Amino acid sequence: MQDDVILKISNLSKSFGPVKALRGVDFELRKGEIHAVAGENGAGKSTLMNVIDGILQPDSGEIILDGAPVTISSPTEAQRLGIGFVHQEIALCPDVSVAENIFMSRTNVSRSWLMNYEKLERDAANVFRRLSDIDASVLLRELSISNQQLVEIAKALTLDCRILILDEPTAALTENEAQTLFRIMRELADQGISIIYISHRMVEILDNCDRVSVFRDGKHIVTSDVADITPGDVVNAMVGRIVDKLYPEKQSADETSEEIILDVKNLNEGPRIRDVSFALKRGEILGIAGLIGAGRSEIARGICRLEGAATGEVWLLGEKLALRNYQDSIAKGMVYLSEDRKGDGLFLDLPISENVSALNLDQVANRLGLIRASSEISQAGDLGRKLNLKCGSLSDPVSSLSGGNQQKVALAKMLSVNPRLIFLDEPTRGVDVGAKSEIHRILRDLARSGVGIIVISSELPELIGVCDRVIVVREGRISGEVAGHDMTEENIMRLASVMDAQAVSF
Numbered sequence: 110m111q112d113d114v115i116l117k118i119s120n121l122s123k124s125f126g127p128v129k130a131l132r133g134v135d136f137e138l139r140k141g142e143i144h145a146v147a148g149e150n151g152a153g154k155s156t157l158m159n160v161i162d163g164i165l166q167p168d169s170g171e172i173i174l175d176g177a178p179v180t181i182s183s184p185t186e187a188q189r190l191g192i193g194f195v196h197q198e199i200a201l202c203p204d205v206s207v208a209e210n211i212f213m214s215r216t217n218v219s220r221s222w223l224m225n226y227e228k229l230e231r232d233a234a235n236v237f238r239r240l241s242d243i244d245a246s247v248l249l250r251e252l253s254i255s256n257q258q259l260v261e262i263a264k265a266l267t268l269d270c271r272i273l274i275l276d277e278p279t280a281a282l283t284e285n286e287a288q289t290l291f292r293i294m295r296e297l298a299d300q301g302i303s304i305i306y307i308s309h310r311m312v313e314i315l316d317n318c319d320r321v322s323v324f325r326d327g328k329h330i331v332t333s334d335v336a337d338i339t340p341g342d343v344v345n346a347m348v349g350r351i352v353d354k355l356y357p358e359k360q361s362a363d364e365t366s367e368e369i370i371l372d373v374k375n376l377n378e379g380p381r382i383r384d385v386s387f388a389l390k391r392g393e394i395l396g397i398a399g400l401i402g403a404g405r406s407e408i409a410r411g412i413c414r415l416e417g418a419a420t421g422e423v424w425l426l427g428e429k430l431a432l433r434n435y436q437d438s439i440a441k442g443m444v445y446l447s448e449d450r451k452g453d454g455l456f457l458d459l460p461i462s463e464n465v466s467a468l469n470l471d472q473v474a475n476r477l478g479l480i481r482a483s484s485e486i487s488q489a490g491d492l493g494r495k496l497n498l499k500c501g502s503l504s505d506p507v508s509s510l511s512g513g514n515q516q517k518v519a520l521a522k523m524l525s526v527n528p529r530l531i532f533l534d535e536p537t538r539g540v541d542v543g544a545k546s547e548i549h550r551i552l553r554d555l556a557r558s559g560v561g562i563i564v565i566s567s568e569l570p571e572l573i574g575v576c577d578r579v580i581v582v583r584e585g586r587i588s589g590e591v592a593g594h595d596m597t598e599e600n601i602m603r604l605a606s607v608m609d610a611q612a613v614s615f
């Protein structure tokens with residue numbers, strides 16, 4: 110074993126019933142390196158990390174820490190060994206303060222029954238200041254997802270660990286927050302801390318990591334210095350075939366139509382939605398861009414009546430809608446795929462099949478109104494095949510799926526109502542490159558078949574790659590629109606950012 114190898118995994122296997130999540134995996138982590146782990150959804154990345162953190166016990170294989178074999182029996186044991194873990198899904202308590210969340214894992218160590226809240230808040234604020242300007246005394250549930258993610262990261266940073274595992278930490282962060290995180294990661298690495306960094310974003314891996322290991326189908330495929338590998342090599346190792354085209358064809362000139370699917374006129378709701386008007390034509394995919402917090406989701410949620418009571422007119426296929434709530438919206442065929450799959454997207458403890466049919470119980474119920482499990486399964490099976498869903502059985506709970514596959518279940522749930530219009534909020538967050546292009550192709554096919562598609566995304570390459578036209582939102586109002594060759598990252602950023610001269614004058 111090389112001197113600078115701090116953690117070595119050898120020939121490790123782990124199955125969940127018939128699913129072989131890890132098959133004879135080898136992995137080495139050096140002192141002070143940032144080591145990226147890449148692989149398609151379901152490749153086994155999180156499973157391996159759960160083993161390293163003592164959440165899961167391997168079926169066979171060895172974990173060698175500092176040259177000696179160890180058994181990591183629990184996360185507490187892992188923490189004692191100096192291993193910290195930022196989970197892919199936010200695992201915090203919504204009803205206690207940010208400070209308490211950050212120090213939660215510590216308080217069970219403390220002997221005093223009464224916790225010293227003031228000290229907690231002060232310490233939390235110290236850790237936090239480096240990452241953001243969030244007030245550590247507010248309740249966690251009052252924070253946005255991106256801020257909750259920062260709390261999760263801050264929590265791990267307080268643990269004085271030697272090995273820090275970050276499982277897709279930037280999926281919910283803004284570009285600036287992500288850059289701050291990368292700076293902190295490099296400082297920690299320079300201090301000798303070893304970091305395992307899981308991400309589906311190639312640029313992040315290539316720009317910020319020292320080495321990358323690629324996994325496929327539970328197997329370790331390759332480990333390489335980042336300097337010696339191209340993005341194409343990584344993608345090919347991930348999917349096991351050559352991927353030449355990431356995005357589907359755009360709408361062609363002879364596919365354009367004047368038929369309007371959605372027409373929004375003067376939508377207003379306090380400061381969050383300000384006089385928003387736009388139209389979606391048949392066959393086109395419309396993107397909504399903007400900085401996080403600019404009001405992109407609010408507009409979609411306002412139109413679908415998921416929240417608030419926006420005024421203005423919404424016309425769907427020539428009919429003026431008078432929606433009272435989201436149920437009415439679904440009944441009209443207008444659905445919203447949430448960016449928060451845990452909060453309002455999916456029921457994690459319920460079977461995949463029940464999740465898929467959750468919006469659409471009429472289709473799977475018999476004449477007495479009882480739900481037929483067999484219809485649920487066959488409907489979920491059809492959609493699952495279309496979306497290339499990777500799972501053991503459709504009656505397994507959604508929580509047993511990898512992150513990206515959970516996203517596909519959320520999408521299948523929307524498709525099950527045969528919608529006329531779908532708003533997709535960050536539809537490919539946490540989804541691997543292969544499945545991502547699969548989802549994009551499905552969106553294009555749906556648009557061609559006449560379903561209205563509106564995509565909200567923080568990933569500009571995705572919007573530019575998928576959409577025919579993009580509207581940009583800033584501070585609740587539409588600040589501009591780009592299409593065709595004008596659809597560039599620079600143009601969109603300029604319209605989205607407050608730096609623009611116009612936005613400074615109120």
Ligand SMILES: Nc1ncnc2c1ncn2[C@@H]1O[C@H](COP(=O)(O)OP(=O)(O)OP(=O)(O)O)[C@@H](O)[C@H]1O
Nearest residue numbers: 125130150151152153154155156509510511512513
């Ligand atoms: N608790 C569990 N019960 C049953 N199957 C599981 C469980 N956890 C993971 N799996 C299965 O093991 C495989 C590997 O999953 P894992 O979560 O490690 O993938 P991943 O590489 O992290 O994917 P992603 O990029 O989507 O997060 C998947 O097929 C998954 O469905």
Ligand SMILES: [Mg+2]
Nearest residue numbers: 154155197512
């Ligand atoms: Mg994962």
